[in-house]
Amino acid sequence: MIVAGEGLQPAEFAATATRAVIACAGQEMRAQARNLAGDGLLGIIADEEVGGLALPLGFAVPVIAAAHSGLLGFPLLETLFAGRLLQQSLPHLATAIVSGETLVSIAWQGEAVAEREGEAVVLSGWVARAPCADKIDYLLVRISEGAAALIPIDAEGVVVEDAAGLDLTVPEHAVRLQRVRIPIDSILPANTWDMLSSDANVLRAAAILGSAEACLSLAQEHASTRRQFGHALSYNQAIRHALARQKLGLESIRHAITRSLSEGSGSVQRDAAFLAAATYGSSISEGALQIHGGMGFTWDIPVHRHLRRIRTLQAQGDASGLISAFGRRYVSEVAPFTEAGA
CATH class of the missing domain: 1.20.140.10 (Butyryl-CoA Dehydrogenase, subunit A, domain 3)
Structure with missing residues (x-):
């Protein structure tokens, strides 16, 4: 379905993902992250400088399909994108995500209000549809002009609400941001x-x-x-x-x-x-x-x-x-x- 690159075949990733999903059954999230990282699945679309494979987006398609076919209880889609998004501005963090040491998710709904205060940015608002937000280290949220902000989940002012939604294996959370202060380099550019x-x-x-x-x-x-x-x-x-x-x-x-x-x-x-x-x-x-x-x-x-x-x-x-x-x-x-x- 997808053109191979550098001798690699997407079907090989699908088989690896299927085995990894089976191995992750019954494990807590950090153990799953280590297993998936050990098989090279968390850095498929991230650059080699942060431990990734630097492959096109199409190579992630069979991996995601296999993960959801096996009902993987891990925010794999969010992890793949976080590693790629942060590889330029926060390469050390992207490396930790690709290696499975750091857990991250994305709030797909809502937008935070950002205010500049000196060398920091203060975020307020309400975001939602953040998979596994109660078990992660960082959360990526949308701010104005299509920019994004990376927030430590344990930062002061971050309140993760109880899980809601239909999917019980990857529960979604709403998150309230009450004047959360983050460094300016945690802001990703417009668009x-x-x-x-x-x-x-x-x-x-x-x-x-x-x-x-x-x-x-x-x-x-x-x-x-x-x-x-x-x-x-x-x-x-x-x-x-x-x-x-x-x-x-x-x-x-x-x-x-x-x-x-x-x-x-x-x-x-x-x-x-x-x-x-x-x-x-x-x-x-x-x-x-x-x-x-x-x-x-x-x-x-x-x-x-x-x-x-x-x-x-x-x-x-x-x-x-x-x-x-x-x-x-x-x-x-x-x-x-x-x-x-x-």
């Missing part, structure tokens, strides 16, 4: 957030792809082994058709991700890949849940857990807001032609 959001949507699509793939596999297995009235469920033509539609949706997600990473693609293609994943991913997981019936809601069969994760990713990327933005853009572009035709 940082726009670039981060665009790239994050590609990996969110990859994460949804991984969960949707797992759901479809579970549904296919259940339909072929579960018997009713002397036949497997797949004997029912309606179920076979439903599984075929889900497979088509899965391939549509895969194609959208490939297109978003092709030469000449931009933020529109990346946002479109995320929206395709959000739409088809929900449909696939809900269809798998329906095929399982009541069994799909039990903890032992993780279909509903994947659905929770997909819904969480939809909210983090503001899928509904993106759809509205695409609609407004479409209307603004076709309106001149409609008026001319009239």
Whole structure:
């Protein structure tokens, strides 16, 4: 799906990620970070100067897909971007993130107000949708003009609220900032957030792809082994058709991700890949849940857990807001032609 670089193949990273996810099962976050770093997975897109592999974003796609297929309970997407974002301004910290020594997350919702006071910046406000914020060392938040700020989670004035949200394995937190004082070098430049959001949507699509793939596999297995009235469920033509539609949706997600990473693609293609994943991913997981019936809601069969994760990713990327933005853009572009035709 992705062009290899320097003799490396994305499939190799997928296999490594799958093994790492299995090894991380049942471990606390810092142990998971050490395992993932030991396999070289935390620095895929970070520069070699901070211990990374300096590979294109596309090489992170199979890793994120494998992580979410295995329901990894670690903010891997946030860690990958933090290591890359900080490699220029705070290389020592980026090195610690890539090596698994320092844990970081990103608050995807909200914006802090920043005020300059001498050689420091004071932050106030409320941010949310920060995965695992109660277990990390640093939190990246958005400030005005698309800039970003890195905040020590134990700094005075930082209040991490109780976990909320649908995904119980990677809980989200809201964080209140009450005049939190940070050094000026912890501020990342304007437009940082726009670039981060665009790239994050590609990996969110990859994460949804991984969960949707797992759901479809579970549904296919259940339909072929579960018997009713002397036949497997797949004997029912309606179920076979439903599984075929889900497979088509899965391939549509895969194609959208490939297109978003092709030469000449931009933020529109990346946002479109995320929206395709959000739409088809929900449909696939809900269809798998329906095929399982009541069994799909039990903890032992993780279909509903994947659905929770997909819904969480939809909210983090503001899928509904993106759809509205695409609609407004479409209307603004076709309106001149409609008026001319009239």
